[in-house]
Amino acid sequence: MSLAAEVLDACKARGWMLATAESCTGGMVCAALTDVAGSSAVVERGFITYTNAAKRELLGVRAETLDVHGAVSEEVAREMAEGARAHAPVQIAVAITGIAGPGGSEFKPEGRVCFGLACDGRETVTETVDFGALGRENVRMAARDHALGLLLTAANN
Template identity: 70%
Template sequence: MTPSDLLDLCKAKGLRIATAESCTGGMVAVALTDVAGSSAVFERGFVTYTNTAKTEMLGVREATLAAVGAVSEEVAREMALGALVNSDADIAVSITGIAGPGGSEFKPEGRVCFGIADKTGCTTETIEFGALGRTEVRMAARNHALQLLWRKAGGPKD
């Protein structure tokens, strides 16, 4: 599945996409908008690198950030749902994680939390990509987010 395949699928189904990205810094949005004609499907992208941006742009609750931190499924859920509420999209994906270098014993480098939402709700998951290096973790997260969008749009499993 390529970004072009995803866009074609969504266009055929009349679906619009929004992204809410932290550690990937807009890489999912870039992958989609690199394709000519993506404006028929890509509604908007939020790059919310700081906690302040997450609260101001997506409505992530400060209490959630204080309780569990930005790299959590709870924040990924609020990011994805916030992207839906603050856009005209039908599907939204969120990404928040630790690309590296660094991390901690409790939140290691390579941990990335995802949310995938539509009008019926949101599911979340955490992937431990490991200490692959910053570039590789970010690319892996981008690719996984595109797969989540593909599956949510009804694409066949690869």
């Protein structure tokens, strides 16, 4: 069984609907979930917010947060996840923002991805994973799989 199918089964067992808020993955998490037949019982919507304007307009990420911390930050990932929950009738939302590459900087290197997970009745959690300069495609796939893992863990606890 695929990781996406496991997420769907775990959410379905809890009666949860989910949303994704994706930047550097461009919808890969939502696509992985909706590749599974029957996913409409769990997947409510996905937000692809590649630009800062989209993050502000669709998810309510504050301009101040973007200005102070930058788009690739746990603070923005938190606001993205919470914004997805606020803008969709769901119990759980995952957010991803990062630098897939090529490029990056000394302070925000290629392969750095920040995640947010907002879940009913729980504190929003965030984390940063440095996947390294694996190449754009590999960073995006690793971020997708990590986000699915976060969803699965939350749905099983």
